[in-house]
Amino acid sequence: MLSKTATKILSRTELPCFQETCSHLISFCNSKSLRQGVCIHSPIIKLGFQDHLYLNNNLLSLYSKCFTLDYARQFFDEMPYRDVVSWTGILSAYVKHEKHEEALGMFQEMMGSGPCPNEFTFSSVLRAYSALGEFSYGKCIHGCVIKHGFESNQILGSVLIDLYSKYGSIEEACRLFICVDNGDVVSWTTMISSLVQAGKWSQALRIYIDLIKAGVYPNEFTFVKVLAAAGFLGLKHGKVVHAHLIVFGVELNLVVKTALVHMYFKCQRMDDAVRISKLTPESDRFLWTAILSGLAQNLKLREAVVAFQEMEASGILSNNFTYLSILNACSLILSLDLGRQIHARVIMAGLEDDVPVGNALVDMYMKCSHEVKDGLRVFKGMESRDVISWTSLIAGLSEHGFHQDCSDSYMEMTASGLQPNSVTLSIILRSCRAAKSASQLLKLHGHVIKTNADHDIVVSNALVDAYAGNERVDDAWHLIRNMSQRDARTYTGLATRLNQMGHHEMALHVINHMFNDDIKMDGYSMAGFLSASAGLNSVETGTQLHSYSVKSGLGSFISVSNGLVSFYGKCGLTHDAERAFAEISEPDIVSWNGLISVLAAYGHISSALSAFDDMRLTGIKPDSVTFLLVLFTCTHGGLADMGLEYFNSMKEMHGIEPQLDHYVCLFDLLGRAGRLEEAMEILETMPIKPNASIYKTLLAACKVHRIVPLGEDIARRGLKLDPSDPAFNLILANLYDSSGRPDLAAMIRRSARDKGSSLQQRSCSSHPMCENLGSLTT
Template identity: 65%
Template sequence: MLCEAVTKTFKGNYSYRFQDICIGVLSLCNSKSLKEGVCVHSPIVKLGLQDDFYLNNNLLSLYVKCFGVDHARHFFDEMPYKDVVSWTGILSAYVRNENHEQALELFGSMISFGLYPNEFTLSSVLRSCSAIEEFECGTRIQAYMVKNGFDSNPVLASALIGLYSKCGFIEEAYANFAYMGGGDTISWTTMISSLVQAHKWSQALQLYIRMVEAGVPANEFTFVKLLAASSALGLSYGKLVHAHMILLGIELNVILKTALVDMYSKCQRMEDAVKALNQTPERDVFIWTTIISGFIRSMKVREAIAAVQEMEMSETVPNNFTYSTILNACSSILSLELGKQVHSRVIMAGLKDDIYVGNALVDMYMKCSNLIDDALRVFRVMTSQNVITWTSLIAGFAEHGFAQDSFQYFEKMRAVGLKPNSFTLSSMLAACSTIKSHFQTRKLHGYMIKAKADCDSVVGNALVDAYAGLGMVDDAWRVIRNMSRRDAITYTSLASRMNQMGYHDRALNIIRHMNNDIVKMDGFSLASFLSASAGLGSTGAGKQLHCFSVKSGLGCWLSVSNSLVDLYGKCGCIHDAHRAFREINEPDVASWNGLISGLASNCYISSAFSAFEDMRLARVKPDSVTFLLVLFACSHGGLVDLGLEHFHSMRDAHGIAPQLDHYVCLIDLLGRSGRLEEAMGVMKTMPCRPDALIYKTLLSASKLHGNVPLGEDMARQGLNLDPSDPAFYMLLANLYDRSGRSDLGEKTRRLMKERGLRKSPCQSWMEIRNQVHLFTAGDRSHPHINEINEKIGSLKAEFQCRGYIYRDNGDTSYHSEKLAVAFALLSTPSKTPILIVKKLRVCTDCHDFVMLVTQVVDREIIVREGNRIHSFKKGGCSCRGH
């Protein structure tokens, strides 16, 4: 074939010298990448033509194209003479092969031999500097360019822009761009690309406007970058860019079409993405993978699978990224069956050794399978594992509750020489939180400091969450103060953990720290602060945050809307809760749970069941929390048979296995109604072991119905389980008192004191003019305690004067809720509703006291005890005695 080509090339012209023939052969072979061209190497050496620069450079180029950089380097080293073209040829070969360190070493050798690089040499070297972020070397190249007049070269200027932006100096990159003056399409596109990579999407689009004004034509690569920026900014920007493409008549090749599909899919507009896909018949594996990824991002897994089938019907073979994308979808919807089917297809496609597919398989099995052996089996057969593989495994162990295995594999990972990344360390911190290990957390923190990994914001945020989750709030704040960059996640983690610990006032104070750091709230942080307001019963702070959500546009976040429903429900403002719920476009299960909880806790029992039915009609599947709320509503509404019906329907109709909390609710439901034998039967037959709360629930029911033998038995079993819980002593003592055995009640209280146990002081709190006032039973430290006691006394006198029956119990005269009610009457305007929050149940005496207060004073008084709300009005209570 080669002989025919040579003959055809030189036919009829025998005057060519052999050297010219070799040049012609090499030129032809170079243009067509024909390996046969190296056959002229031997005769060149035999005839003594090995010193010819032109021949050698052409041979070097052919070796690079046909035999790779190693063979080319061997030939290069044997070349007796090398010029700048020779050096540039081998250097660019290393750059194309991504051997950037060796490329820079070669460049250093070239300079030491006294050769002067040209613009092609410099372009290759700058590419290597950018790839490995060798900024100092790049700036030396720039100095050489300026000194030798190359700084006006548009190709080199574009390469410089790429270097500066890749190394994080985006402002300096822009300064280099501005220094160029006009610039061409490549330099403008490079600068736009740099801004997109730096997540400066708005600036990228603004620069494009300047590009249009400057009369520089955009090409398809420019629009690829602009569409990437639009994906982040929103659909309206993407449509404008798309319209401009049509206006300018930009040809829609497969690369540009892929960017267009990606933009529409990221904006959740899959119909438009499919339209863009169908605009031209040209399709490759990348555009198919993009459309599949878009369907998965929109949680349209069926459509994604259909796209895979259509892709195969078009004879486009899925690649490793296609399968990785589908496996990630299996992980997100927790479909083990689909994941196994994809796994079998991976094996058939011969991709089982691919690192990306392997990582996706490990992650899928860890998230979808109850058996960690499935993931371990994939992990062990992988020919090579990277940091992502190990991290998926370590995170999976932590999620499955095998924290010790996480620690073990973390050490194995380090032993094989892999450096953990920020996600590995975050997963390890999650494992520390799972086992509540202070020691492991501090040990891991020490490793992070030593490895200088604590500077990473992801690791710093995980450390804050780990320390706060262990109750080590001061350590969490210390980490925050040492972080070079704090963001919304930093403060959201801390606020969420403080809410879990009940430090709601401290959670709200975090807002001040965020403002000082100029950190903007996002939907998650705002939801945490709304939850803190709900926990504190602070309608003032909650309404301010509600206003902020409207002004900032964060009110459209589902997490924020759900938190607003929860806030108003817990503060007794059920009409506001209902309004917040109605403003949600597509309520999810958490939205409905918030509404049902608000209605049930405010004693709107029938409305709570109506909401539950509406939820099912809306085809929102109830979860375990929903049934917990339904059982709570049945318990406090005295609806025993309905509660039993819903309890049994959990497993039978909805496939939800009852957990310990559901059994506690069921036992409470039966106990309140006096069906103590049935409650005992539930406790004995439930699949999980009874905890202290179960025994306390039955003890409370025994107290309510005066069943001393059962109460004594429950107290004995509960104290065997938790001998340091004073609640058992107090409940038993009250049972004795109510049964006319006050002697045994006093004996029980003395026994509790002898054992060094003390009842936690009953506390109530309320908010007045954005200030929280805390009241403790019997406490005289409040600055207005004398006026408060006088008010309580005057109210009792008024009861007596009006002939109301109120049996004053001296022991309850200074309970926290009475102190709070008296202070609220003294400190708030008349007609204003009063909201008081109390962790423990309101005693009968205080309940009667507040009812009589609302008969004397025309005020609504709302008292929240745990998850239940009593709304007192005109001498009545919403609980109706239940």
């Protein structure tokens, strides 16, 4: 024990030194987030330093960083004195722990107790309001910031820029950025990030260039945002940013490497992306997810599965984002088998209740399966659903043609309290167009107006498309005239529907309206106008559009290239069509189908079949349309055996189930070749129920080859299926004429003429032809 004299001497000489030592130790531990720093708390109390405000503020910060929020709050409540640093410290702790409402409550308490807030206080409060989505209150705090003279503060400038940009006020965010005095790299990066999030990628790059000119050195976070913008703008920009990254000597850590991988995948440079990912040995879940997502988006499913296996072999466990990437890939290439396997893995990982994963499963099943039951089962099994869940379900029902169920699901979603977003509304409007439901369309339009959703250009474009698709062209034009904003899609949708209605000249007039609105054509609108030119057989207009596409750079769009092949082909300019195809750097399935169609239509049978072989050699998998074209080619080339071989290969080699259209082509092929017995064998064993077109095709073949008994049997079957179709009467009468039985032909024609439309109301069993067919002989 020290004597009283010794204690007095220590107090006069050593205590101030010890107090300073404590201050240094706590500051050091605070800066390094070292828990051991709280060991000094006890000697501070014993030596009577508990009233020292500087020490207490450092201890409060240490408790906030290294221990629970409850410990920090308890220490704060026990502090005998508090200043603005103390209050800001506890406020910041609440915000970091995402206790935003409690943070704002502390701010109200602070304002009532006297200390004047500083820039750090306002920063925490603004972050809390931003996280809560309380934009209006955030604007009020902005007013307080100005009132206290902090409007040009760099710290607050960054926070305010982030606040305004999150809620769509990009122009206000830009004005704030200009007002910030000598903005630091954080302010610049925040502004760039805001523009990237708003989809203003060119503007983001311009701000980055201004940053360089201002002499501010970008950091790794700056480059992450700039690389994201460059990924959308193209490889040229991405390479420049990559070069800057090297010039500035930024370390290739995992964050930067992941951003580079994202950028190169976005620019479809798969090899460069994979090479970058292997430049350093470090990897984490985010990098692997970027690789999987990039491969999936570029339809490299096999490589994505291999990467998935490599990731798990490296010891990095899959999470919901990993499974999302693979499931999205399955949806893109319609791989149901792999989707089912990933679903099993999701269940094993215990992620079946994860909402985004559940949404991806609903989307995958709806897109990949021929039925909706699997998608419905996943949807009904979800414990909680968001607007994306319902949108995936509604989209799936619409694509499968269940338009009433689609409408019912939409009503159920809104009844549950969830508000549809622009995607949901555009999908349900598309369903109204497909169902030709004008009444439902009018109801939805009323809801759109009531909720002010018509201010969204995506919804407005969907409305235009829906009205035009319901052949209400005047209403579509009225909508367009009243839209506050229009883009290329506005006019593309209208032109497409006009083409489908055969109003090709009206579709071409849309070009003038785009020009008056100073809206440039895109690849889709150009393809639509080329289709209109083909419909009018207007070579002059089409060639002018071709010239414009070359000058404007639209010729590189695959939709435009495919449109040119189709246009020249429909106008009979087969050599020009072949030349347009040859100029496509990477033809897709639509390109090849267009070429085969042109060649087959003008009797170039061997060239069409050679094109089919060339397509397969390039690795393009044929689809159902391809086989329709091939069967048509074989039919008109008299190649029955080859056509039958192609038909059989559909399912056996390519996994494509033949549909009714394929069977119609097959029966036409066999019928023209006189192989009707073979055709009838296929008819009896085909897995789907024949329709009237098949019977008419076979009946026409019987007429050509004058086979009356079989023709009568086929006519009977056809009329049983569709008694109101007059084609059966006409073809059968012609069959009797060509077979030397004009009396029977006259009877059929007279019966049809006498009964007129009343025949259409009667059943097949009471049809005069059916009554007489049993007794008629040749």
